[in-house]
Amino acid sequence: MTQDASHQPYGTPEVPRVAVRGEAHLEVDPEIARIGITVSARGTDRRTALQDLTRRNTAALDLVKSYGNAVEKxxxxxxxxxxxxxxxxxxxxxxxxxxxxHITAELSDFTALGELTTRLADLELTSIDGPWWALRPTSPAHGEARRQAVLEAVQRAREYASALGANLAALVELADLGAEDAGPLSRSAGGAMRTMAFSATEESAAPPLDLEPQRQTVHAQVNARFTMTPPQL
Structure with missing residues (x-):
């Protein structure tokens, strides 16, 4: 008893198969920025160091939270x-x-980001790292990249079939290789982040920093297999 050609692992002369890979690369604006805040204290005895650290930590947290909805986390x-x-x-x-x-703050309002980093850097014994730009895991950009990857796979398969004088007949398999953001919320290399460091000073308040958001690259890849009509060889 023979199986239907569409269920065979390989194509047949009557129902040949074509396997392709579709890829997409999008550049989009970031949706969030993350900064790292380090509050320090030094004292000749443990209690003094703890008291100073508690006071400075509270001041940093109060300042961050004063920006309301601009700070997501x-x-x-x-x-x-x-x-x-x-x-x-x-x-x-x-x-x-x-x-x-160490404190981490995540902001979605980039207008407030420059002012907040400057004000934090003006706090006593407080340093700032970042920002690290990123997309949310639920960003529509990921879905758009996957959609474009599928469209490219279909177009490739159609062009291969056309070169043989055939047409695509059916989709057999679509394997998602993942759509991942090249700018994760991490400090890895690869140009997906911008890093700056600030130190607290005793000078008067500095003007807000002009931080230019860094565009993010979103990748998607799929493997697709199609059956096609017999080629005209």
């Missing part, structure tokens, strides 16, 4: 307080305590 990451040891004779003693808190 605020997260506190690692916290540390470590003694700095120094040699005193044959023994060691604690010279000072160093504390740090």
């Amino acid at each position: 605020v997260e506190t990451g690692t916290f540390s307080i470590n003694p700095e040891l120094t040699r005193h004779g044959r023994a060691e003693r604690v010279r000072a305590y160093h504390g740090r808190v």
Whole structure:
């Protein structure tokens, strides 16, 4: 008993198959920007260091949250307080305590981004890293890239069939190889992010930074298999 040609792993002379790959590459504006905030403190005793760190952490969080809906997410990451040891004779003693808190803020309003980073950098013993530009996982750009990849696969298959004097008959398989953002929310290389660093100063408030959003590249790839009519060889 023979199987239908459409269920065979390979084509037949009567029902040949064509396999193609469709790809799409889109460049779109970013939707979110993420900045890293590091608040530091130093004291001769642990309690003083903790009090200063708590005060500065609260000031940084209050400033970020004062921007309301422009800030989509605020997260506190690692916290540390470590003694700095120094040699005193044959023994060691604690010279000072160093504390740090890392905060991450995610913004969708890029107009507020430049002002916020400048104001944060003006806070005492506070440093800023970023911004890192990205798309949301639910961005329509991902779907558009996948759609274009499928259209390219169909067009390629149609051109191959036409070169043989045949026509596409049916779609047998469509395998999604993934549509991924080349500008993830990470610090990896590849030109998908822009990095800046700021340090707190004792000068008067600086004007807001002019941060130009970096366009993001979205990729999509699919493998497609079609059956076609017998070629005219």
